[in-house]
Amino acid sequence: MTNDIIEDFLSFNPNGLYCKYGDFYIDPVQPVANAVISHAHADHAIPGNTNIYCTEATHAFMKLRYGKNAGKAFNIAAYNSNFNIRGVAITFISAGHMLGSAQVLMEYSGVKYLYTGDYKLQPDATCEPIEWGNADILITESTFADPAILHPDPVAEIKKLNDIKSNILLGAYGLGKSQRLINMINEHAPQKKILVHHRIMPINAIYEKMGFAPGKCQIYGRKLMKNQEEFVYIVPPFTFDSYIKATGVKRLFASGWKNLQVNLQDTLFISDHVDWNDILQAISHIKPTQIWTLHGNGMHLKKYFGDDIFVKILN
Ligand SMILES: [Zn+2]
Ligand SMILES: [Zn+2]
Numbered sequence: 001m002t003n004d005i006i007e008d009f010l011s012f013n014p015n016g017l018y019c020k021y022g023d024f025y026i027d028p029v030q031p032v033a034n035a036v037i038s039h040a041h042a043d044h045a046i047p048g049n050t051n052i053y054c055t056e057a058t059h060a061f062m063k064l065r066y067g068k069n070a071g072k073a074f075n076i077a078a079y080n081s082n083f084n085i086r087g088v089a090i091t092f093i094s095a096g097h098m099l100g101s102a103q104v105l106m107e108y109s110g111v112k113y114l115y116t117g118d119y120k121l122q123p124d125a126t127c128e129p130i131e132w133g134n135a136d137i138l139i140t141e142s143t144f145a146d147p148a149i150l151h152p153d154p155v156a157e158i159k160k161l162n163d164i165k166s167n168i169l170l171g172a173y174g175l176g177k178s179q180r181l182i183n184m185i186n187e188h189a190p191q192k193k194i195l196v197h198h199r200i201m202p203i204n205a206i207y208e209k210m211g212f213a214p215g216k217c218q219i220y221g222r223k224l225m226k227n228q229e230e231f232v233y234i235v236p237p238f239t240f241d242s243y244i245k246a247t248g249v250k251r252l253f254a255s256g257w258k259n260l261q262v263n264l265q266d267t268l269f270i271s272d273h274v275d276w277n278d279i280l281q282a283i284s285h286i287k288p289t290q291i292w293t294l295h296g297n298g299m300h301l302k303k304y305f306g307d308d309i310f311v312k313i314l315n
Contacts (some may be wrong), residue, residue: 057100
């Protein structure tokens, strides 16, 4: 079957990643007629598309963020149930990245193309675990596709909070990362009292409704933090940056990115993406004959697989 691979099955144009055989985009960057949305992070889910295909949780998050402008017609698909866009059979497979995140499996003239979207292998109690399907073509994000990037154990990272006796200001993206942190702190640093920025509360409510309650936390109040009581105040990036001179608190930013850490000492490496070893593991599950890379640097994968697996860099 693999000789039926269509080399231009997916290609980039100014609107984003396009499948001309089904006339749809995956995670378009401009509003389009047919949009398959892998998950609700803002760089993947923009408002204003006409027909949107996504999971129920992704729909809920897009409605919360964009309201009436979220898009015209939402077609909700559950994981592992098949639907069709102009002859391309599509299945969402859990990506383990955040609640509702999906890999997009596309089958067309006997060939399986699997777009991972953002995905992770690390355990995360606040979302569905990643699932594996075989594919001929793996279209993978390559944000951290570099042998030099290995994410540390997230539990060991979160346990660092136990050694900090002052109040903590913890920067994190509001959607997905914050809920994972609330859950992990409850589990691994249970004496900490978690405060959250008011913008995080409605997101938590959706998690709860979907059966993934993040765990104990309360909305931030200015008076609370006056006492040194092992508070952890979780704030989105813009608020975190505005507290740059805050005194009496330890500032940490939870991310897989080195350059988002506060400094070399105050690090909290918790990533919701695959690192180098995770990508290799994913490839061993999916067993593709070709790998197409996007979002990042595919050169390391190309070098690593040499003549064994054909690697094409899409962006
Ligand atoms: Zn994401
Ligand atoms: Zn992303």
